[in-house]
Amino acid sequence: MELLVLGGTVFLSRAVAEEGLRRGHDVTCACRGESGGVPAGARHVAWDRAAEPDPPRALAGARPDAVVDVARHPSWVRAAVAAFPEAHWSFVSTINVYTDEATPGGTPDSLPLHDPVHTDEDPATSPELYGAMKVACEDAVRDGAAAAFVVRPGLIVGPGDPTGRFSYWPARLDGADGAEVLAPGDPDDVVQVIDVRDLAAWIVDAAERRTTGTYDGTSAPTTRGDFLAEVARGVGVEPAWVWVPQDALAEHRVEPWAGPRSVPVWLPLPEYAGMLAHDVTASYDAGLVTRPLAETARDTLAWLREHPDATVTGLTRDEEAEVLGAWSRQARPR
Numbered sequence: 001m002e003l004l005v006l007g008g009t010v011f012l013s014r015a016v017a018e019e020g021l022r023r024g025h026d027v028t029c030a031c032r033g034e035s036g037g038v039p040a041g042a043r044h045v046a047w048d049r050a051a052e053p054d055p056p057r058a059l060a061g062a063r064p065d066a067v068v069d070v071a072r073h074p075s076w077v078r079a080a081v082a083a084f085p086e087a088h089w090s091f092v093s094t095i096n097v098y099t100d101e102a103t104p105g106g107t108p109d110s111l112p113l114h115d116p117v118h119t120d121e122d123p124a125t126s127p128e129l130y131g132a133m134k135v136a137c138e139d140a141v142r143d144g145a146a147a148a149f150v151v152r153p154g155l156i157v158g159p160g161d162p163t164g165r166f167s168y169w170p171a172r173l174d175g176a177d178g179a180e181v182l183a184p185g186d187p188d189d190v191v192q193v194i195d196v197r198d199l200a201a202w203i204v205d206a207a208e209r210r211t212t213g214t215y216d217g218t219s220a221p222t223t224r225g226d227f228l229a230e231v232a233r234g235v236g237v238e239p240a241w242v243w244v245p246q247d248a249l250a251e252h253r254v255e256p257w258a259g260p261r262s263v264p265v266w267l268p269l270p271e272y273a274g275m276l277a278h279d280v281t282a283s284y285d286a287g288l289v290t291r292p293l294a295e296t297a298r299d300t301l302a303w304l305r306e307h308p309d310a311t312v313t314g315l316t317r318d319e320e321a322e323v324l325g326a327w328s329r330q331a332r333p334r
Ligand SMILES: NC(=O)c1ccc[n+]([C@@H]2O[C@H](COP(=O)([O-])OP(=O)(O)OC[C@H]3O[C@@H](n4cnc5c(N)ncnc54)[C@H](OP(=O)(O)O)[C@@H]3O)[C@@H](O)[C@H]2O)c1
Pocket: 006, 007, 008, 009, 010, 011, 012, 013, 014, 030, 031, 032, 033, 034, 035, 036, 047, 048, 049, 050, 051, 069, 070, 071, 072, 092, 093, 094, 095, 152, 153, 154, 155, 156, 157, 163
């Protein structure tokens, strides 16, 4: 199969290219090449889609069997679909297309979408624009491609993650056998992520089988207690978890999700109770296969050790100790 990856130098699109090569496909990665290199064995075609949405001369006459696109700009997607309309298209969207982040058990059929924004905007001006532009990109693929597989990932994790959100946990637990470690919220809170390699494999499967439809791209939900236990198992430690409820986290100025002073992958409830709690039965029925989270944690830690400069977001050790100290005085006054 001739597989055209629009990307290939970063996390997911690179993992898709790697998976295609592993299966013996002929893989072309079209992008600027500014974010990194394409995998060994892939052909790189230089293409700056911001400067020129239409494909470069090096792709003239190309008839790929399958295209995978991760773009965020509607005009880029419209131009690329128009150039390769007969291919099977996998479009990587996001669960940020949904306006409802509070209802657990949501599916592509049950959750409302943002109204599409068909123009190229800067999502930094309003976070909702990211989802709204992805809705327009999805529509362009469904309208223009012979076969459209639209996948809406939740939090993508694993080796190579440029965001450092999930990476916080294996990095924090490395060497933490028996140590007190802050666990956010409640052990029964629901959490859901997807290993980048599982998502990439599903996308290549879909291209091979010409699967069509719209699916959430994340693994089955689990509890936060089990999530952390699995990460600890992958890292090979048994920490002494100290559960700090969300009200206390907020009181001690701990941020959710990502960034400075955050506990990564923790979200306030009930406003985000649906974001990491999608019903993905249809995704598994359509061929998604996911590995144990312990394996993801183990491999992420190995990757972090090989890449000491990799981004890891979240609380520093000093900040965590400060919060745990304050919580211990509050919860167990002497
Ligand atoms: N990370 C998550 O947890 C998460 C969650 C939900 C959805 N998603 C979605 O999953 C996808 C992730 O894709 P990804 O991991 O491959 O990272 P990405 O950062 O979205 O994709 C980057 C790719 O696009 C290329 N690119 C950027 N600017 C370009 C330009 N002007 N012209 C041509 N190519 C350009 C980059 O190559 P060069 O810079 O080398 O040109 C790179 O290969 C995205 O669609 C994202 O919206 C991610």
